[in-house]
Amino acid sequence: MTGTTTTRRPGPAAAPSPAPSEPAPGRPRELLRRLAARVGPVLAVYGVLKLTGFTVFMLLLDSAGDFREKHPRFGGGAHPWDVLGSWDGWWYQQIALHGYDPALEPVPGATGMITLEGNSAAFFPLYPALMRLVTEVTGLGPYGAGMAVSVVCSFVAALGIHAVTSRLGGRRAGLVAVGLWAVWPGSGTEWAVYSESLYTALAAWACWAVATRRWAAAGVLVFAAGLTRPTAVALVAALAVAGVVAVVRRREDWRQPLAAVTIAPLGVAGYLAWVGHRMGDWGGYTKLQEGAWGHTFDWGRHSLDVLTSVPVGHFDYLFAMPMEDTIGVGVVLTVPVLTVLLIRLRPPSVLVVYTVLSYLTVMGTQQYFGNVSRYLLPLFPLFVPLALAMRRLSGPVLAAVLGTAAVASGSYAGYVLFELGVP
Secondary structure, three states: OOOOOOOOOOOOOOOOOOOOOOOOOOHHHHHHHHHHHHHHHHHHHHHHHHHHHHHHHHHHHHHHOHHHHOOOOOOOOOOHHHHHHOOHHHHHHHHHHHOOOOOOOEOOOOOOOOOEOOOHHHOOOHHHHHHHHHHHHHOOOHHHHHHHHHHHHHHHHHHHHHHHHHHHHHHHHHHHHHHHHHHOOOHHHOOOOOOHHHHHHHHHHHHHHHHOOOHHHHHHHHHHHHOOOOOHHHHHHHHHHHHHHHHHOOOOOOHHHHHHHHHOOHHHHHHHHHHHHHHOOOOHHHHHHHHHHOOEEOOOHHHHHHHHHHHHOOOOOOOOOHHHHHHHHHHHHHHHHHHHHHHHOOOOHHHHHHHHHHHHHHHOEEOOHHHHHHHOOOOHHHHHHHHHHHOOOOHHHHHHHHHHHHHHHHHHHHHHHHHOOOO
16 A cells, blocks of 8 residues: 655744834824824914914003003003013012911001001912922023913913813814903903913813813812912802712712812812911901902992993992993903803803803902903803804904904003003
8 A cells, every 4th residue: 555645735934923012103293293283273373362462462561651650569660561460460479489478467547448458368379389380490580480370371271262162162163262262351461470371271171171071180170270269169169060960960970070079179268278277367368358458249239339330431439440440341241141142052061150150259249340351251161152153254254353353452451451450
């Protein structure tokens, strides 16, 4: 018998062992390109419009020259840009340099409304703390550090406003909202030694975190907002309502919203408690605001006095400043209209509650009425209905509208606020 020979055909070559995963050669560049495509238009729109208004503001200051005759603390200085560090900016610089020494110090012999010396404890700590940090890192003085923090935060706020608005109306509407943030009445404080940009950035991203159900981030952001401005109580309440709504609708496990709501109020409550402890009076912050600045919650009596006086040309009420107050009245009467339009869009509850409570808080407080244009500046949800309406405009028309508003904002949002009023 002949033996059978089995011929073995060679099989396919063994596949080589996979090499360790390595990033694609162009991956970092691709990520940067995508990031630039996403945030570049937002930063460009805001930057161009804001720089336009800021330039006009500086030119108006220089041409009028009134700032040269004023005290550096009260709207004066050697250069036009020095005005941006006056008023509240002076206090923030003092805190960044020297810290706090909370006290209720009577004005000798005072019997009128102002009975206490001004004290830095009236100004919340996060913004001056960031100023101090920037000073330590960069070597900038308190003025330069304050401007750096405000400018950077204004762009962060623009990104947050875009993120919230684009969820409701698309990227084009988001860009329009960013443009409105740049030219809104009171926007002169966005690039100044003031805390509006920081607070708005925190509020916008907190609302975005709530809308996207990132509860931990929302709680931390609201906590930080509470270390920036006392009006953060409205943001705390808005977060709480949103948490309840999410749990009732069974979209969330109750533990995450509860944790966020527990963390959120600790910023504002903690600072007020610390001030009260240092002053030896748990109501010390409120007494300081009332006795040193004439700010007190009066359930809207002062606001009603202004709203019934300005339309008939009377300016005999408390803290009257005709030009600034006239703009303030226009802003105050616009807010309810925009709020109704916002509600009709059925946005996340956090936006509505935050807007309504912030508005009521400002209107219910006796203070310099003309300042409502900056006190209401952080109410970015008001931009949403306008942005959704304006997104239908063509590019050239939008550029003309927002560009004209940017030029005009140098006056109504900058010069009027800092030189014809008390920001």
